Amino acid sequence: MAGETPVQIFHLEERKSRFRSAGFLINTGVLLLFLSVPLLFPSFKTVDLAVKIMIFGVLVASFDILLGYTGILSFGHGMFFGLGAYCVALVMGKYGDPSYLNFIFGMVVATIIASALAMFISFLSLRVKAIFFAMITLAIAELAIVLATKLSGFTGGEDGISVSMPGIFAISFSMGDFMGFEVTGRIVTYYFLFLSCLGLFVLMLRFTHSPLGHVLQAIRDNVQRAEALGYKTFIFQCISITFGCVVATVTGGLYAVWVGYVNPESCLGVTTIMMDVLLMVIIGGMGTLYGGFVGAAFVLIAQTFLPDLQDAANSLFPHVPFLHNILERWLLIFGILFILVVIFFPKGVMGSVREFIGRRK
């Protein structure tokens, strides 16, 4: 029955070649790599790095929905990340016991608050120029940090909150050996986070490839034309912002589960979380979603191994204090890198690679 009209033949061939394309192979390879990390490299440092790459990859992809697919720069994305982390930590760590139900409850509360807040912010700032969005979200994000620090009775202030995990996610949990590997709570949590991140990422892929996602890209490219075609741009942008922020919130909750500790600087900070996310999305490439993982991997691996580089530089050039000073301030290197990437590779790694492949075809 199939293969009767040219269009159907085309679709059939496309479906067949789908499993042989480079993109599919790379995706499967990366998935398998993440699946096998705890088995191949059981040291805490690598597993921790892998989890952070997954979580930040999803966070950056959700930021990309705002930046790359809707054309809106928000400095409040780190705030939503922190909101999720704080909700989970408050429900499970401070005002309740660590139980599965409380975890779900915390996530639901976080999602509701985040969607209300995101809608409020977009109603407020989408009415004017998009440029206001950056300024207003920056102001609100700073306010959130001040609140988290000042309301120490509720949020634990600078000291933050520790979270412990229930049942099979607890660090002390052990299920005995499985094919020669000791299955601990850490490993179970790893696979739980892996599945959650995978689910969130597939959800975002679905979102951007849906008709709604195409409308968003049309709005990003030309607001007037999208309006002329009869789309209510405001509502579409509002939906996209809310979706991106909710995903960021869930990611924040997952982060709290892994790190087990929440404080204003590590979860809410504009110069910590937000800057990393911006750098990751620029390096990875805006408007690609996959770029989030490339950027997250690059930045996090650099952050993890840069101290080693510093030690090496110190032992090689022990008598150059200026070099030592500069290396001590790795943010300086990051900042310069950031500017260079924005000037010379505005499309990032994924964008440049896609352009290269597209040109060869």
Next chain:
Amino acid sequence: MSETTFRGWGRGIAVFGTVAIFLFPLMGMPAKTYLTLTIAGLAMGMLLFLVASGVSIIFGLMDVLNFAHGALFAWGAYVGFSTFKVLMNWVEADSVFQNFAVFFIAIIAAIVVVGLIGILLETIIVRRVYGSHLFQILITFGATIVLVELIRVFWGPNDEVMTVPLTFRGNWDVMDVIVDRYRIICIVIGLTLYGIIQLILKKTKLGTIVRAGVENREMVQAMGHNIFLLFTGVFAAGAGLAALGGLAMAIFSLQVYPDMGSTYLLFAFIVVIIGGLGSVTGSLVGALIVGLSYNYVAYLVPWAAAGANIIIMIIILLVRPRGLFPVGK
């Protein structure tokens, strides 16, 4: 919808509401405290005006939102800090002339150094991203990181105590109201600069070109003026204003620290959103609103001080989405 409803009486509401709100704190405190707080608020507002006017003019003319303005502000403070350190004898001298001389030397040093940084920033970085707001924000954000880290490399990462010239210390006692000397100096500086900016913008040929550029950039180019040279100049002038603001604020708050820019940049953003991007008068009014309300709220309900300005900003955005004094375009 609300825009059309409020268009007719928007300004009336703004003026009446502002006056009512700023007399309101009188109910919660004695009149003398109110006067002291008002002077403190006016001084803070004038300092914020110095920062915000730069952001506002640069945006109005060049359509560039400069996130690096806070870093330039901090650089101004640090250059002034170093000048005071070098000329410590003059700072500590018991002579009004020497105190003012060192103050002006510090101001000139800060404006020159930061103005040069501004020129470099504009020609090397910002020029590449004209026309794209997103990349402007990103790239000036990157520049902020680099500039703040350079402060840490040159001056060290810790907070430093700013010395104050001897004449500027202490208070006057005017009819039992305690008036900090330096606050009066701040108010004078702010008003003078507002006057100078308005004179330049309204009375000189250069100012006419700048104002024309705010209205219609292509037309100014078509009339044969080198708009890019103008951009560089205005960017440097904005940087110089930020530097002056940074120096004055460092003396005001008695300390310098590498991250000081980000706090005041936020205030500056709130100010320009309230006042309207591109308007100098709007910046002044917005800065006074922010400075005054911050001081009143910090006295009445200390924990709410940071939120009060953001709430004011939100209300003004709801009533007048383009700020109190919208300009051009």
